[in-house]
Amino acid sequence: MKSLGSIRRDFAPWNDPSAKPYIQFDSVTKKFGDFTAVNNLSLTIFEREFFALLGASGCGKSTLLRMLAGFEEPTSGRILLDGQDLRGIPPYRRPVNMMFQSYALFPHMTVENNIAFGLKQEGMPKSDIEKRVAEMLKLVKLEQFAKRKPHQLSGGQRQRVALARSVAKRPKVLLLDEPLGALDKKLREETQFELMDLQQELGLTFVVVTHDQEEAMTMADRIAIMDKGEVMQVATPAEVYEAPASRFVAHFVGNVNMFEGKVAERAANTTRITGATGAQIVVENSTESKAGSDIVFAIRPEKIKVSSKKPTDAVNALEGEVYDVAYLGDMTVYHIRLDDGQIIRASALNAARVTEDPLTWNDRAWVSFRPDAGVVLAR
Amino acid sequence: MSNIAVTDAAALPTVAKPFLTRLGTGFFNRLVIIVPYLWLLFFFLIPFVIVFKISLSQTAIAMPPYTPVLDFRDGVSGFFSGFRDLNFDNYVWLTQDALYFKAYITSVVIAAISTVLTLIVGYPIAYGMARAPATIRPTLLMLVILPFWTSFLIRVYAWIGILKPEGLLNQLLLSLHLINQPLVILNTYTAIFIGIVYSYLPFMVLPLYSSLEKMDYSLIEAAKDLGCPPTSAFWKITFPLSLPGVIAGCLLVFIPAVGEFVIPDLLGGSQTLMIGKTLWNEFFANRDWPVSSAVAVILLLLLTVPIMLFQQAQAKAQEQGK
Numbered sequence: 001m002k003s004l005g006s007i008r009r010d011f012a013p014w015n016d017p018s019a020k021p022y023i024q025f026d027s028v029t030k031k032f033g034d035f036t037a038v039n040n041l042s043l044t045i046f047e048r049e050f051f052a053l054l055g056a057s058g059c060g061k062s063t064l065l066r067m068l069a070g071f072e073e074p075t076s077g078r079i080l081l082d083g084q085d086l087r088g089i090p091p092y093r094r095p096v097n098m099m100f101q102s103y104a105l106f107p108h109m110t111v112e113n114n115i116a117f118g119l120k121q122e123g124m125p126k127s128d129i130e131k132r133v134a135e136m137l138k139l140v141k142l143e144q145f146a147k148r149k150p151h152q153l154s155g156g157q158r159q160r161v162a163l164a165r166s167v168a169k170r171p172k173v174l175l176l177d178e179p180l181g182a183l184d185k186k187l188r189e190e191t192q193f194e195l196m197d198l199q200q201e202l203g204l205t206f207v208v209v210t211h212d213q214e215e216a217m218t219m220a221d222r223i224a225i226m227d228k229g230e231v232m233q234v235a236t237p238a239e240v241y242e243a244p245a246s247r248f249v250a251h252f253v254g255n256v257n258m259f260e261g262k263v264a265e266r267a268a269n270t271t272r273i274t275g276a277t278g279a280q281i282v283v284e285n286s287t288e289s290k291a292g293s294d295i296v297f298a299i300r301p302e303k304i305k306v307s308s309k310k311p312t313d314a315v316n317a318l319e320g321e322v323y324d325v326a327y328l329g330d331m332t333v334y335h336i337r338l339d340d341g342q343i344i345r346a347s348a349l350n351a352a353r354v355t356e357d358p359l360t361w362n363d364r365a366w367v368s369f370r371p372d373a374g375v376v377l378a379r
Numbered sequence: 380m381s382n383i384a385v386t387d388a389a390a391l392p393t394v395a396k397p398f399l400t401r402l403g404t405g406f407f408n409r410l411v412i413i414v415p416y417l418w419l420l421f422f423f424l425i426p427f428v429i430v431f432k433i434s435l436s437q438t439a440i441a442m443p444p445y446t447p448v449l450d451f452r453d454g455v456s457g458f459f460s461g462f463r464d465l466n467f468d469n470y471v472w473l474t475q476d477a478l479y480f481k482a483y484i485t486s487v488v489i490a491a492i493s494t495v496l497t498l499i500v501g502y503p504i505a506y507g508m509a510r511a512p513a514t515i516r517p518t519l520l521m522l523v524i525l526p527f528w529t530s531f532l533i534r535v536y537a538w539i540g541i542l543k544p545e546g547l548l549n550q551l552l553l554s555l556h557l558i559n560q561p562l563v564i565l566n567t568y569t570a571i572f573i574g575i576v577y578s579y580l581p582f583m584v585l586p587l588y589s590s591l592e593k594m595d596y597s598l599i600e601a602a603k604d605l606g607c608p609p610t611s612a613f614w615k616i617t618f619p620l621s622l623p624g625v626i627a628g629c630l631l632v633f634i635p636a637v638g639e640f641v642i643p644d645l646l647g648g649s650q651t652l653m654i655g656k657t658l659w660n661e662f663f664a665n666r667d668w669p670v671s672s673a674v675a676v677i678l679l680l681l682l683t684v685p686i687m688l689f690q691q692a693q694a695k696a697q698e699q700g701k
Contacts, residue, residue: 071600091603104601108619118605
């Protein structure tokens with residue numbers, strides 16, 4: 001596993017201008033009657049990438065996947081796979097396979113026949129099929145279930161059969177439509193890591209559709225955040241979280257606090273922002289923030305420190321009152337109502353078992369953060 | 380003593396209440412189960428025993444036209460002597476006259492061919508309905524059932540008007556110059572097939588529709604995704620999964636078609652040999668009730684086998700669908 005890990009660590013073809021894109025959506029639009037599901041979307045996915053399409057339901061992510069599989073044709077624009085235009089190629093001739101959200105296992109076939117189905121269509125010799133099916137069963141650890149019918153399996157086992165069936169043909173690209181949606185939380189977490197290992201082991205390109213941000217963050221090399229048929233940002237999980245491109249992305253992924261205000265003063269490296277009620281904060285410079293312009297400072301809860309006394313060394317410190325406390329075990333989430341009325345969400349890791357100076361409801365409290373702890377977003 | 384009586388009275392409601400409730404629900408549960416059994420007893424089993432009894436007796440010029448059996452008029456001894464008169468002569472007679480054997484065979488063959496034809500016509504209709512937009516499906520379903528609102532007899536009579544030599548079909552074909560002289564369809568087996576396919580089509584379409592409609596379309600997409608062209612996907616996925624509907628539809632058409640009387644009589648003419656017609660002739664023309672009863676008993680046995688096969692298939696399908 002160590003070697004696989006190191007491959008993953010150095011894997012960043014999107015930063016390499018000479019890297020050849022593997023899948024290309026080129027100004028793709030898809031309309032269903034009056035409804036525009038995908039709007040003039042361009043996107044590039046690289047070979048061996050684990051790519052996630054993340055968005056709320058109805059944002060067009062599944063339509064995008066179905067266009068890649070060939071179940072829908074774009075109204076306009078092109079989709080290229082390994083340089084080949086996919087227009088007009090029916091799903092049964094595309095070198096991609098899909099794992100369906102409902103698994104779509106054939107109920108009248110045994111597990112092994114389900115897995116062998118695609119191989120038989122290829123006209124693979126019988127002995128090779130048997131070998132490949134055995135290999136796939138081993139891969140998903142279902143050897144003893146080969147002769148069962150899908151209705152005799154648990155949800156997790158069915159998910160594995162669906163996975164084995166979709167990778168059995170060694171497709172160029174594996175499309176996964178909410179692959180873990182039907183599993184319970186614990187199993188989902190385990191399976192996330194299994195999927196990642198599988199992708200590394202087989203060296204396939206994975207495109208996964210999900211509405212679960214945690215799932216996308218865990219598994220994907222890069223995430224495309226979608227809204228209303230458009231891509232809002234394409235970036236690595238860390239970039240999406242730490243440097244969201246817009247307020248929508250900042251809100252969609254994780255929790256965030258937003259300070260709205262005007263640029264009061266620009267220094268060499270820092271910008272002073274005056275909030276609506278006069279509170280002032282100092283943040284690191286963003287590229288285009290002229291004095292007087294409207295601005296939003298977005299900061300994640302875990303980057304805000306909560307204390308009962310005013311921190312002496314902090315550049316930004318705002319006073320308020322503890323409004324709510326939620327103890328989650330690994331961390332505690334505070335909702336602090338600042339004196340100007342804004343509620344700030346801050347989370348503190350419970351590194352020690354006993355906190356010396358615990359804050360509780362209605363205590364006076366200070367929130368503080370560094371100038372580089374958040375990002376400045378255009379309004 | 381008084382002490383004990385008081386405790387008894389106090390204890391009674393708590394003990395008696397659940398007991399009475401249990402008795403009540405038990406009684407109603409049993410009643411619900413008993414009703415269909417009573418129905419079957421009075422309207423199937425007893426009539427069948429009577430028919431079977433008649434089939435074992437002999438014709439007589441009397442009212443009703445057969446020798447009385449299981450009769451208590453001569454007391455208990457007469458009842459048992461009546462038993463001695465019972466025999467299987469009528470069944471032996473059925474095997475001796477080739478007419479009956481031929482009639483059974485022809486009926487089964489005609490019913491089988493009609494069933495296959497109905498399946499061929501009904502499957503595309505059911506498939507089209509199941510794939511139609513969900514908003515118009517109820518309308519299509521209504522259209523399939525609509526013919527039932529008209530009398531069956533009138534609809535079969537209408538086919539005479541269409542199929543006869545100077546009928547609508549021949550007029551149309553002649554006016555289009557597709558044929559030079561009228562086709563003879565009426566009073567042939569072709570007319571019987573047309574009649575059966577037309578009359579029993581809803582019984583084929585409805586079970587097929589219900590099994591095709593509940594099928595998950597993503598299965599077809601999955602098959603295509605795995606490299607299966609649409610036609611092949613139909614035979615490998617859609618058709619096998621619709622088999623319970625196919626079996627149900629085929630039996631719903633085959634079973635009544637075997638004993639069909641009206642269609643062969645009106646459309647097939649006098650020379651057609653089907654068991655329903657033979658039965659009618661024995662009963663009303665020959666007034667040989669015992670023989671016709673024997674014909675009916677054999678027909679029933681002939682149909683019980685497919686029904687049992689059907690039930691087995693259904694049980695299997697249910698197990699598979701779980």
